[in-house]
Amino acid sequence: MERAIDVRPFVSADRSAVLNLVPRLTIGVAPWRDHVAVAAAVRGWIDKSTEPNGGGAAFVAVAERGVVGFVSVASIEHFAGERDAYIGELIVDEAFEGRGAGRRLIAAAEQWAREAGYRCITLDTGAANSRAREFYSRLGYCEEDVKLTRILDELPDPGRA
Numbered sequence: 001m002e003r004a005i006d007v008r009p010f011v012s013a014d015r016s017a018v019l020n021l022v023p024r025l026t027i028g029v030a031p032w033r034d035h036v037a038v039a040a041a042v043r044g045w046i047d048k049s050t051e052p053n054g055g056g057a058a059f060v061a062v063a064e065r066g067v068v069g070f071v072s073v074a075s076i077e078h079f080a081g082e083r084d085a086y087i088g089e090l091i092v093d094e095a096f097e098g099r100g101a102g103r104r105l106i107a108a109a110e111q112w113a114r115e116a117g118y119r120c121i122t123l124d125t126g127a128a129n130s131r132a133r134e135f136y137s138r139l140g141y142c143e144e145d146v147k148l149t150r151i152l153d154e155l156p157d158p159g160r161a
């Protein structure tokens with residue numbers, strides 16, 4: 001029988017298992033971005049978000065074979081002046097998707113945010129990351145801003161209105 005997936009605070013011994021999950025965070029990155037550079041940036045964010053006394057929190061999901069998921073949460077200032085809790089990275093090992101790890105990791109991040117007194121919790125995700133967008137929608141997250149990009153040396157598609 002499958003063991004339940006537990007969530008607990010990140011400890012430094014989890015670092016290499018968490019870094020092994022980083023390629024998953026290039027899913028949904030726009031094709032015109034450098035995916036190698038994106039993975040390097042994610043590794044840097046994970047190191048920053050797991051620094052002791054960094055001001056935020058990080059949690060791992062643990063299954064029968066060890067660490068299979070990670071989430072970090074910190075704080076960001078909205079331009080309207082309010083400080084929001086902000087989910088930096090959320091990753092679940094592909095082999096363990098669909099078993100509730102993502103939901104439990106988000107619940108841990110939200111609990112941290114509530115206890116820290118935040119009213120809102122926010123995050124960014126790739127427009128093409130349809131799985132993550134469905135997942136967040138299921139968990140009650142709604143779209144707040146939409147970022148648009150145009151590649152300047154490409155002609156607009158005349159078929160588009």
Ligand SMILES: CC(C)(COP(=O)(O)OP(=O)(O)OC[C@H]1O[C@@H](n2cnc3c(N)ncnc32)[C@H](O)[C@@H]1OP(=O)(O)O)[C@@H](O)C(=O)NCCC(=O)NCCS
Nearest residue numbers: 090091092097098099100101102103125131132134135138
């Ligand atoms: C997005 C991700 C974290 C989801 O993790 P997960 O462990 O598979 O999610 P869960 O099993 O906890 O699913 C939670 C809920 O979302 C739903 N869900 C998950 N994927 C879904 C999909 N593709 N379509 C519809 N619902 C979906 C589940 O059915 C579940 O709902 P339920 O509990 O009411 O049945 C995981 O797919 C992942 O790591 N993706 C790659 C990295 C990534 O995109 N991270 C987010 C970037 S910000």
